[in-house]
Amino acid sequence: MTQVINWIGDYGDGVCIGGGDPKDTNHTPLRTMFKITKATNKSPNIFETLKDLGLTFQDKNSLDYLNQVSQQGLFDLEPLQAPKIQRFYTEADAKFEGCEVAWDGEIDVRESIEGTGLSETFVINQRRGFRGHVRANYITRIDAAGGNDVIIGNHSGLTPRNAVIVHGGEGIDQFASTQRTGSMFQIMDMEAGETFTTHADYDELELFRELPHNGQRLYHISSSESPYRHVMYIDADSTIFQALDSDGNNVYICVPEA
Numbered sequence: 001m002t003q004v005i006n007w008i009g010d011y012g013d014g015v016c017i018g019g020g021d022p023k024d025t026n027h028t029p030l031r032t033m034f035k036i037t038k039a040t041n042k043s044p045n046i047f048e049t050l051k052d053l054g055l056t057f058q059d060k061n062s063l064d065y066l067n068q069v070s071q072q073g074l075f076d077l078e079p080l081q082a083p084k085i086q087r088f089y090t091e092a093d094a095k096f097e098g099c100e101v102a103w104d105g106e107i108d109v110r111e112s113i114e115g116t117g118l119s120e121t122f123v124i125n126q127r128r129g130f131r132g133h134v135r136a137n138y139i140t141r142i143d144a145a146g147g148n149d150v151i152i153g154n155h156s157g158l159t160p161r162n163a164v165i166v167h168g169g170e171g172i173d174q175f176a177s178t179q180r181t182g183s184m185f186q187i188m189d190m191e192a193g194e195t196f197t198t199h200a201d202y203d204e205l206e207l208f209r210e211l212p213h214n215g216q217r218l219y220h221i222s223s224s225e226s227p228y229r230h231v232m233y234i235d236a237d238s239t240i241f242q243a244l245d246s247d248g249n250n251v252y253i254c255v256p257e258a
């Protein structure tokens, strides 16, 4: 069964793309990408911009950060229009690369999807057992390449499991994992303006370490309800602030360091 994105619409100035009716309350993600521009005295206040998009803050560090950049007028956030979507990919487009039986009997299934320089959408839907084995772990590598891409994990559950290892590449990309326990993301190259939306449970953000060879920062996003975590590698000299969308999803926004 292949489920594709079944609605795409404008939400005010922002872009809203999800797998369900926009009016349902089942944590349909609202995602917005941002262009980071130099602040001028004509720039709108960042707080106002985010408020117009329905984003709020509970995380004190994010609020402090935002106060600081707003007062100093360091940069401005402009919502980007919806990328012109050229092509959809789903798990059905993944190229099978091999499988191994892990020590505990779970089967690791390696697969990949390669995008092009166009703006594209990649959606990983609910996975089923692999050749009759329910205890499988689909490790899906996505190379989104150039263009403003949208990468969404809709898989739910731990049998089978799904890990999405994604390079967004050039362009401003947005990432989302929609389920409570589902597609676990490793975002390998997050840059300023890009967002990662997670289920409400994934609300614990931690700067885990800085990589010595290139300064990239490795963040973990955890949930007290799950043993698995999302991972983001963000550009050197960038940081993450944490917002909530109107459905209660966490929206992690990569911004230049203040």
Ligand SMILES: [Ca+2]
Binding pocket: 144, 145, 146, 147, 148, 149, 168, 169, 170, 171, 172, 173
């Ligand atoms: Ca891209």
